Amino acid sequence: MPQVLTAREVEAILSSGQPIPTGAVLTPSARDLVDAKKRAATGAKTAVVVAAPVTVVASAPAAAVPATGAPSIPDYEYKWTPGTDAKTPDEIQRFFHSAPIEELKRRICDMGRRLWLKDYTDGNGGNITIRVGDNLALCTPTLICKGFMQPADMCLTDLDGNQLAGTRVRTSEAKTHYAIMKRQPAAKACVHAHPPHATAFAISNASIPSSLIPEAEVFLGKIGVAKYETPGTPANAEEVGRVGVDHQAVLMQNHGVICWGKDVEDAYWKMENIDAYCRTVGFAASLGTGLHRFGPDKLKDLIALRQKLGMPDPRANMKEAELIDTADFRPGVICQQSAAPAPAETAPDATVEALVGKITEEILRQLGQAK
Numbered sequence: 001m002p003q004v005l006t007a008r009e010v011e012a013i014l015s016s017g018q019p020i021p022t023g024a025v026l027t028p029s030a031r032d033l034v035d036a037k038k039r040a041a042t043g044a045k046t047a048v049v050v051a052a053p054v055t056v057v058a059s060a061p062a063a064a065v066p067a068t069g070a071p072s073i074p075d076y077e078y079k080w081t082p083g084t085d086a087k088t089p090d091e092i093q094r095f096f097h098s099a100p101i102e103e104l105k106r107r108i109c110d111m112g113r114r115l116w117l118k119d120y121t122d123g124n125g126g127n128i129t130i131r132v133g134d135n136l137a138l139c140t141p142t143l144i145c146k147g148f149m150q151p152a153d154m155c156l157t158d159l160d161g162n163q164l165a166g167t168r169v170r171t172s173e174a175k176t177h178y179a180i181m182k183r184q185p186a187a188k189a190c191v192h193a194h195p196p197h198a199t200a201f202a203i204s205n206a207s208i209p210s211s212l213i214p215e216a217e218v219f220l221g222k223i224g225v226a227k228y229e230t231p232g233t234p235a236n237a238e239e240v241g242r243v244g245v246d247h248q249a250v251l252m253q254n255h256g257v258i259c260w261g262k263d264v265e266d267a268y269w270k271m272e273n274i275d276a277y278c279r280t281v282g283f284a285a286s287l288g289t290g291l292h293r294f295g296p297d298k299l300k301d302l303i304a305l306r307q308k309l310g311m312p313d314p315r316a317n318m319k320e321a322e323l324i325d326t327a328d329f330r331p332g333v334i335c336q337q338s339a340a341p342a343p344a345e346t347a348p349d350a351t352v353e354a355l356v357g358k359i360t361e362e363i364l365r366q367l368g369q370a371k
């Protein structure tokens, strides 16, 4: 399939001094840019390096274009040839500034803006990663508002979190994302945020009920729950990785949500899916009429559909009887204390002690007088 290049990608290639790949398909604006550069270069000392032939298409999305012109679904998944990771500092820099990686950086910024506009992140909250090699990933930097990131803010790391490129320090949560990616090869991108409706479930003792909305079963699957660990710690990465391996949406207790997908938009969609689902369940529960669930036979159909789409679901081999969700979700459920150490025996209150003493004294005095 020919490589389709937009004006931005052509600009990035030319500014890196690389030739435009042979056989590449240029969008009209990309072709205009090349023509303009050629004109500017005429008579100048430097020439635009264009490896012919290139083709112009009427309009082309950033994703793959079908050779036949048949309708298709754009594919934004980043694919690489195993064993070809950039290794030397020069290779890493070239890779980090290559056109496909610059495009992914822009997509991370887009998803960050969406997270912020939806109120899924506040302050510097949330982080985004995309796997771009056997042992390479792009990630957002630490201490940055997700709504206003620039491509130049992005970082490149290995999957142990060691920073390889980028001028800003990587997010401390990157290792949590990579703990999923290391266990689950289909997880090519992760998005972490604190969407309020789903996070409300994460800080409550109510389980998110299932068998309510078909789309949630298909696109979110069974929502995982990772027990609380301090954010950014190896223990947190271990727990989230363990749960995330076969749950695409993971509720992080007392924290937020992490979702993964085949590309960064796919992962972001799941963030929208889980928060919209939790918001709807919350409203429905507040109606006070109880929740109407569809049966396990119908749930089985949806799980099969999810598998057809290539998405994992730990419920795939469960029997209908095992799929019955008995989680009782109502407003006002009793909050339980989780695994806290047993409190020491309550120390006596000095004021109460003094009062009891005084009352006892008074009773004894009156008894004495009565004699």
Ligand SMILES: [Zn+2]
Residues within 6 Å of the ligand: 125, 126, 192, 193, 194, 231, 255, 256
């Ligand atoms: Zn967080």
